[in-house]
Amino acid sequence: MLTIELNMYHAVALGAFLFWMGGIITDKVRLLNRYCIPAPLIGGLCFSVLNCILYSAGIASVTFDSTLQTVFMIMFFTTVGFTVSIPALLKGGKAVVLCLIVSVVMIPLQNFLGGGVMEVFGRDSLLGIGCVSIALIGGPGTAAAFGPDLEAAGAVGGSVVSIAAATFGLVAGSLMGGPTARRLIEKHNLRPEAMAAIGGTQGVGLATDVASEDERFITNSPRFVKGFMLLLLAVGIGNQVSVWLTALTDLTFPAYIGAMLVAVVVRNVMDGAHTEYPAEEIDTMGNMFLSIFLAMALAGLKLWELIDLALPMIVCLLLQCVVMVLFAYFVVFRVMGRNYDAAVMTAGFIGFAMGATSNAMANIQVVTKKYGPSPVAYFAIPMVGGMFIDFLNAVLIAANIGWWA
DSSP, X not given: OEEEEEOXXXXXXXXXXHHXXXXXXXXXXXXXXXXXXXXXXXXXXXXXXXXXXXXXXXXXXXEEOOHHHHHHHHHHHHHHHHTOXXXXXXXXXXXXXXXXXXXXXXXXXXXXXXXXXXXXXXXXXXXXXXHTTTTTTTHHHHHHHHHHHHHHTTOTTHHHHHHHHHHHHXXXXXXXHHHHHHHHHHHTTOOOHHHHHHTOOOOTTTSXXXXXXXXOOOOOHHHHHHHHHHHHHHHHHXXXXXXXXXXXXXXXXXXXXHHHHHHHHHHXXXXXXXXXXXXXXXXXXXXXXXXXXXXXXXXXXXXXXXXXXXXXXXXXXXXXXXXXXXXXXXXXXXXXXXXXXXXXXXXXXXXXXXXXXXXXHHHHHHHHHHHOOOHHHHHHHHHIIIIIHHHHHHHHHHHHHHHHO
């Protein structure tokens, strides 16, 4: 068998190419656009499928140096830390706090269910964590990041299981969110507050548009430089913080946990001092790092390791779908107030708890276009799904891996 080894420079070039190729495919295939499937996921999976075919046929195997993949992963998670603004959380009020609480409750619930299912099938319980909060609430980026940690803890196939589950979650989250909200709205005869006051029945055309991923903003070179230097500062100091945390707790923390914590401190110190913070610039860099990291991580998947884990994965994910709908229907709806906004938020909650924030916003858009606007949902869901939950999920995952290992 021919073995093709790519160095770290070749690997980055491959990741960039796969991102570009995935973008072309998602633009051409309407179904992928409809379910908000990320371009690097499509490009990376195409390559890993090709590599699997070549490997299974005994023709060739492609491996590459993942050094820079790890660097991009740490940089991305550091940008996640920079999104955690305590003043923003307080400003968001009751809806954001309550949504964050139910989201945090869902994380260990997912993990215990996933770990339990894998133990029933005689598999490593860590693979269950890979199937659930790592892949579902975390999404493809978190799945690609924590997969190697699972494997390092002894869960063979952790990376491929996490990515496969994350891909399933992106589709499932889009399919389940809208119907759940529709059922609640029609069963309880719910309407937006403004429409109820005037006796309206339909809200077509009144919904707030979801911000495009291609949203533009005005910037300049100094702001980008400032953002990048803050990022490097957090990564450098955070590396030492991770070392200290490991020494103090005797638990193994991923390299990016320290960087995320330092980023949170830096962001909130800047907010408290009323210093200008380059939010859009750091967010843009985060998207860049996530895209290249995700494409490289997916390209390196060993899909042939998935065969023996297919049945327990299917059972685990189907149970997650059932639990997610029940939790959103009976818990999220009630906690959020049993009104129209709460019903819309169930669609958004299922979207980001099964897939990604983009799925959540797509779900909300579909519901509000039919039934009317929900400013509360448009504010709370992206703030929780796009700002706070990734940070808290990463911390809880690290703790759960240590507990289950």
